[in-house]
Amino acid sequence: MAERKTEERSLLTKLSQIDRRILFLLIFACATIPLLLGAGLRMSVTAPVQGLYDAIDGLEAGSYVWLAADYDPGSKPELSPMNYAIVEHLFRKDIKVISGSLWAPAPPLAQAVFDEMAPRHGKQYGVDYVNLGFKEGREAVMVSIAEDLRRTFPEDHSGTPLDSIPMLEGISNLQDVEMIICVSAGYPGIKEWIQQIATRYDTAIGGGVTAVSGPEMYPYIQSGQLVGLLSGMKGAAEYEQLVERPGLGIAGMVAQSSVHVMVVIFIIFANIVYFLEKRRAR
Amino acid sequence: MAISPACARVSLRCLRTACGVRQLSRFLLSFGFVLFLIWFALFHVTSPALASVVLETADRPDDDGTALRLMWRGDLAEGDSLVISRAAYPDTAFSPVATVDAMRAGYTDQGLSRKITYVYKVEAAGGRTVLSEPVSPSASFLNTSRLVMLAILALYFISVLIYIKLAAGGREFFVRRISGLNAMEEAIGRATEMGRPVLYVPGIDDLNNIQTIASMVILGDVARMTASYETPIVVPVCKPFVVPVAEEAVKQGFMNAGRPELYNPDNVRYLSDEQFAFTAGVNGIMLREKTAANIYMGSFFAESLILAETGFSTGAIQIAGTANIHQLPFFVAACDYALIGEELYAASAYLSKEPKLLGTLKASDVAKVIIMVLLTAGCIAESLGLTAFAELFTAR
Amino acid sequence: MRTEIPVAIAFVAGMLMVVSLFVPHPFIAEPAAVMRSWAIIITAFAYVLGVANIARISLHTVKKRTTDWQYKGALVVALVAMAGVGVSRGIQTGGLFDWAYLNMYVPMQATMFSLLAFFIASAAYRAFRARSVEATLLLVVAVVVMLGRVPVGEKLWPGLPAFTEWIMEVPNMAAKRGIMIGAALGAISTGLKMILGIERSYLGSD
Numbered sequence: 111m112a113e114r115k116t117e118e119r120s121l122l123t124k125l126s127q128i129d130r131r132i133l134f135l136l137i138f139a140c141a142t143i144p145l146l147l148g149a150g151l152r153m154s155v156t157a158p159v160q161g162l163y164d165a166i167d168g169l170e171a172g173s174y175v176w177l178a179a180d181y182d183p184g185s186k187p188e189l190s191p192m193n194y195a196i197v198e199h200l201f202r203k204d205i206k207v208i209s210g211s212l213w214a215p216a217p218p219l220a221q222a223v224f225d226e227m228a229p230r231h232g233k234q235y236g237v238d239y240v241n242l243g244f245k246e247g248r249e250a251v252m253v254s255i256a257e258d259l260r261r262t263f264p265e266d267h268s269g270t271p272l273d274s275i276p277m278l279e280g281i282s283n284l285q286d287v288e289m290i291i292c293v294s295a296g297y298p299g300i301k302e303w304i305q306q307i308a309t310r311y312d313t314a315i316g317g318g319v320t321a322v323s324g325p326e327m328y329p330y331i332q333s334g335q336l337v338g339l340l341s342g343m344k345g346a347a348e349y350e351q352l353v354e355r356p357g358l359g360i361a362g363m364v365a366q367s368s369v370h371v372m373v374v375i376f377i378i379f380a381n382i383v384y385f386l387e388k389r390r391a392r
Numbered sequence: 393m394a395i396s397p398a399c400a401r402v403s404l405r406c407l408r409t410a411c412g413v414r415q416l417s418r419f420l421l422s423f424g425f426v427l428f429l430i431w432f433a434l435f436h437v438t439s440p441a442l443a444s445v446v447l448e449t450a451d452r453p454d455d456d457g458t459a460l461r462l463m464w465r466g467d468l469a470e471g472d473s474l475v476i477s478r479a480a481y482p483d484t485a486f487s488p489v490a491t492v493d494a495m496r497a498g499y500t501d502q503g504l505s506r507k508i509t510y511v512y513k514v515e516a517a518g519g520r521t522v523l524s525e526p527v528s529p530s531a532s533f534l535n536t537s538r539l540v541m542l543a544i545l546a547l548y549f550i551s552v553l554i555y556i557k558l559a560a561g562g563r564e565f566f567v568r569r570i571s572g573l574n575a576m577e578e579a580i581g582r583a584t585e586m587g588r589p590v591l592y593v594p595g596i597d598d599l600n601n602i603q604t605i606a607s608m609v610i611l612g613d614v615a616r617m618t619a620s621y622e623t624p625i626v627v628p629v630c631k632p633f634v635v636p637v638a639e640e641a642v643k644q645g646f647m648n649a650g651r652p653e654l655y656n657p658d659n660v661r662y663l664s665d666e667q668f669a670f671t672a673g674v675n676g677i678m679l680r681e682k683t684a685a686n687i688y689m690g691s692f693f694a695e696s697l698i699l700a701e702t703g704f705s706t707g708a709i710q711i712a713g714t715a716n717i718h719q720l721p722f723f724v725a726a727c728d729y730a731l732i733g734e735e736l737y738a739a740s741a742y743l744s745k746e747p748k749l750l751g752t753l754k755a756s757d758v759a760k761v762i763i764m765v766l767l768t769a770g771c772i773a774e775s776l777g778l779t780a781f782a783e784l785f786t787a788r
Numbered sequence: 789m790r791t792e793i794p795v796a797i798a799f800v801a802g803m804l805m806v807v808s809l810f811v812p813h814p815f816i817a818e819p820a821a822v823m824r825s826w827a828i829i830i831t832a833f834a835y836v837l838g839v840a841n842i843a844r845i846s847l848h849t850v851k852k853r854t855t856d857w858q859y860k861g862a863l864v865v866a867l868v869a870m871a872g873v874g875v876s877r878g879i880q881t882g883g884l885f886d887w888a889y890l891n892m893y894v895p896m897q898a899t900m901f902s903l904l905a906f907f908i909a910s911a912a913y914r915a916f917r918a919r920s921v922e923a924t925l926l927l928v929v930a931v932v933v934m935l936g937r938v939p940v941g942e943k944l945w946p947g948l949p950a951f952t953e954w955i956m957e958v959p960n961m962a963a964k965r966g967i968m969i970g971a972a973l974g975a976i977s978t979g980l981k982m983i984l985g986i987e988r989s990y991l992g993s994d
Contacts, residue, residue: 130705133913134906141905153939154949170493183894184668184694184901215897218889221881246835247828248600254824261825268880280490282503296693297597321937322694326718328961329968344937367940369905374931376913381927384917456812506814531813542810548973552980598834600827602975609987632838633831658848662841668900680856694904701907704914715971717964725915733967737974740987748986756973763969 122390125383133376140372144364150356151347151363158331159348162291162316162338163199169288171204176284178292178303178317179211179220185295185320186219191346191359192318193223193293199353201231201238206277208287210242210263212251212298217243217267236275243267248298252306256284285311289337292317300327300336308335318345447514449527454538457506457531462524463498464514470495474514481509481526504529540784547762552755559747565754572711572729573742576687579709580617583684589624590614591683593674593699594638595690595714596630596667602737603715604634607690608641609740610713614687615645619654626677627660630670635662671695675702688712688727689736692719700726713739795985802983842867929955 155163169175177196181189200207209220221241233239242263245251254262259282260272272278284290290313292300300317308315314337319327321342330336340349343366346359445466452459462476472494477486478501492499494516504510512524559565583590592614594607611627618625627642629635639660646655663673675698677683686703688696688710696712696719703710704726712723713731723730731739734756741749773781801823808820846860874885918924935941936952981987 128913130906130910133909137906137909151939153942154946156949156953182667183897186894187898187902215889215893218881218886219894222890225881245828246832247824248598248831250824250827250831254821254828257821262828285500285502297601297691320694323718325956325960325964328956329965332957332961342937344939347939363939367938369909370934370938371940373909373912374934376909377916377927377931380913380916381918454812456814456817533811533813535810535812538810545806545976548976549980552977556986598831600831602978605982606974606978631834632841633834635837635841658845661845662838664842665835665838666897668897671900676856676859694901697907697911698900698903701911715975717967717971720967722911725911733971734974737971737978749981752977752981752986756970756977759973760970763973 122383122387126380126387136372137369140368141365144368145362147364148361149364150360151367152351152360153344153348153363155348155352156345158336158339158341159345159352160338161331161336162196162318162340163349163352165289165314165316165337166196166199166203166205166291169203169205172206174206174208174281174287175200176287176290177207177209177220178290178294179209179216179223180213180292180299181219181295182213182215183219187358187362188320188343188346189293189295189318190219190223191343191357191362192340192349193220194227194357195346195349195353195355195359196291196293196318196340197223197227198231198355199349201227201233202353204238207239208242208278208281209239210255211244212246212248213295214244214246217241221267236270237277240275240277241267242272249302249306252298252303256307256311259283284313287313289314289316291315294319294323296320296323299323300339301330304330304335321345445514445516445522447512447522447524449510449512449524451527451530452500454532454535455529457529458504459500459502460504460510460512460527460529461498461500462512462514464494464522468494468516472516474516476501477513477515479511479513481511486513506531537786544759544762548755548759551758552752555751555754555758556748557751559751559754562747565747565750567738567742567750567753570731570735570738570742572713572731572735573739575709575711575729576614576743577617579685579687579711580614580621580623582709584621584623586684588682588684589626590618590685591674591677591681591687591703591708592625592627593686593688593690594627594629594634595688595692596670596695597691598631599633599637601691603691604631606737606740608634608637610689610736610743611638612641612645612648613740613743615642616649617645619646619649619651622651622654624656625659626681626683628670628674628677629660629662630667631665632662635660667693667695671698674699678702678706678708682706684708686710688714688723689731689739690714691716692723697722697726703727791988795988798982799985802979806983839867839871 166175177193177200179193197207209224211217211220224235224239224241227233228235228239235241243266245262247254247262251262259278263272265271266275280286284307290303290307292303292315294300294303294317300315300319303315303317307313315335316337316339318340319342321344324339324341324345327336327339327341331339340346343359343362346357347363348359350357350359445464445468448463450461450463451457452461464474468474473491474494475491476489476499478489479486489501489512490499501510501512506529509526509528511526513521514524515521555565580590592611594611595601595604597604599605615625625642627638629638639657642660643652643655646652661677664670674695678686678699679702683703683706686699686708688699689712692699692712692714693716696714700710700712700723710727711729711731712727713736714720714723715733715736717733720730720732738753741753770781770785773779804816804820804823808816811817843864846864849857849860850864870885870888873888877884879885912930916923916927916930918927932948933952933955935944936948936955941948941952978987
């Protein structure tokens with residue numbers, strides 16, 4: 111009897127200190143199998159996502175937005191689907207897009223989105239959109255372009271002077287754009303845009319962040335400083351649903367759902383083991 | 393009747409003078425008429441349809457004198473658009489500025505100069521035109537919309553100075569116990585017992601993030617403790633600008649402990665500017681050098697959990713602190729102790745016990761009380777429908 | 789003098805930035821704008837400093853053949869190769885640099901980031917235990933939010949996304965705002981200590 115109890119206890123100890131690689135393997139299976147199967151899931155749209163959609167939808171054709179691509183390859187799988195969905199909406203509405211970045215690795219990622227979306231919508235570089243590339247200086251750059259765009263970005267991503275880009279004629283600073291849309295993976299990102307620009311000027315700010323940063327942005331939505339927000343891949347999926355362009359966001363929803371459910375199972379299982387251990391110890 | 397030559401000369405001069413006056417007066421008259429026509433054309437010739445529209449120009453308040461505000465009201469229909477043109481007065485060469493929806497409340501023209509007087513022309517469909525009075529932008533000395541913010545900041549600054557003065561005068565302040573900071577010495581002691589180094593990660597942000605500066609201050613104290621225990625400290629750095637500051641902080645800590653000879657410059661290591669390359673580098677240090685105490689203080693992002701979980705797998709005692717709220721749950725879950733938000737900034741005062749620094753902590757408490765009172769007052773005012781109170785805090 | 793001059797610079801630059809928030813007149817706004825431009829230029833120089841630092845430390849390790857020197861060697865080779873390609877052949881779209889960036893750098897970064905999914909699972913398995921009433925509450929809320937943030941939660945109970953949003957917008961935000969205000973005050977106070985030279989330990993000794 112005592113032996114059986116010891117065996118049970120050692121089994122419970124083993125389970126509570128399970129080899130992490132087993133958990134990793136299960137998570138890997140949950141993430142990859144649905145992606146390989148290519149299944150999609152529909153969902154209801156949350157208010158912050160609807161807010162961004164409505165704000166962009168309310169812009170007049172021909173108006174300008176600043177699309178801040180402030181992310182890197184690490185967060186690309188989560189944020190790129192948002193960028194695609196937002197650019198789809200902007201191009202469909204004939205809104206002129208000025209893209210710039212405060213993250214050094216971002217310009218090629220932003221360019222990849224334009225390269226795919228522009229031909230689909232018949233948009234021309236320099237007429238309908240422009241990629242100004244990266245500028246070091248973080249918040250100082252934000253404030254600087256709010257005052258004088260050409261002082262901060264004399265040339266675009268490929269070295270063309272701003273004065274020879276037709277769509278930028280009459281655009282002297284950020285105050286000439288209707289909205290700032292920031293797709294951000296961290297610092298400097300959407301929070302800094304709010305702190306530096308929303309407190310100084312009337313320009314509307316919206317955008318998307320990684321799921322982990324989402325909760326930090328909620329106070330800004332409630333205060334009205336953020337017109338809308340896409341949070342993580344789910345946010346991207348909801349936006350894809352709104353613009354009726356299923357992409358990587360919707361495709362990733364089954365995988366994300368399975369991983370979340372698996373983590374919940376882990377938590378429940380770990381707690382059962384914990385309670386059994388406690389009872390045995392008594 | 394004969395006319396003397398002299399008289400004839402005088403008469404001729406008079407006649408010439410009279411002609412000159414007449415010419416001059418005629419010239420003046422015609423010039424005046426042309427001026428009148430220009431003035432009339434500029435300011436009074438408007439089409440009957442737009443005559444009922446009033447155009448007003450005003451300086452944009454609280455700015456650096458580079459913008460003017462145009463407002464219009466009157467007989468305008470939904471869907472009408474207005475073409476706004478601008479000229480530098482008295483020049484009449486108008487150049488287009490913008491085309492706007494007539495239903496908009498107004499338009500702000502930016503990028504102007506304080507040294508120029510401007511006149512605006514607004515055209516509606518069908519050639520209807522209205523002109524503005526000449527106006528110049530002016531710069532403000534104080535942004536009045538930020539007065540409340542300025543008052544609060546001034547109050548905070550004053551309270552900081554008062555408490556520093558009180559602290560310098562010998563007044564002692566109570567500071568609540570912060571278990572994460574108390575555990576620091578215990579963690580370093582444990583590393584010493586195990587004969588393994590201490591790892592100090594100052595976040596992944598540059599020096600322009602105040603969290604990194606706060607982290608450098610804590611690093612000085614941690615280095616002092618490690619030096620007194622004769623335990624090596626490894627400081628991986630993500631941003632090049634942080635390297636010299638981290639070197640100085642560690643060196644200073646070793647000097648404060650009276651062990652400057654133990655300082656090893658190779659222990660402050662710049663790994664990579666790149667977030668995940670840096671993370672991989674720090675993980676490598678943890679696994680290879682088997683650090684026994686891992687201290688994470690500063691601004692962290694997605695790497696927080698990767699670092700903390702790797703640290704857990706090596707069995708290190710882990711203490712973390714960040715004001716990046718979104719990373720706090722990861723540190724709380726994976727580390728032994730976590731400093732939450734303001735505790736990171738309080739750490740330098742807590743560890744050094746320097747009266748001046750403790751004084752600033754007390755000033756923060758005063759500011760917190762003020763904010764709590766304002767929040768409560770704001771909640772009550774908004775609930776009662778008194779929006780003026782909230783508007784006081786709306787800065788432009 | 790070694791600390792006095794940096795403290796004086798910090799005071800002038802810091803006060804100028806604070807004052808420029810309240811005084812829009814060009815006599816303050818213009819020097820503040822110039823200072824911001826300087827900040828951009830100085831920050832860009834940090835990259836030169838970084839390359840010099842990493843080259844010094846790595847080459848030193850390779851030369852002394854200390855433990856794992858091979859990794860440092862690989863780092864130096866990669867650094868020289870990427871910089872060489874960028875300088876000699878340009879960074880234009882479709883070029884060799886762009887190719888290396890998109891096909892080597894991007895997947896490596898994404899791999900590191902994806903580790904999070906695995907570590908979250910192991911941390912959740914280990915840390916989320918119902919040890920006390922507070923821990924149980926945390927656990928239950930975590931499960932609800934995790935399910936509510938994915939479409940499958942909606943399939944389980946249609947009201948779950950709205951309930952999750954309520955958790956995020958009300959209790960979560962109340963706590964977050966408290967922490968944010970406290971942290972902001974801490975940041976202001978640290979900034980003030982730097983500007984006034986009360987805190988100068990980060991500058992080293994005289």
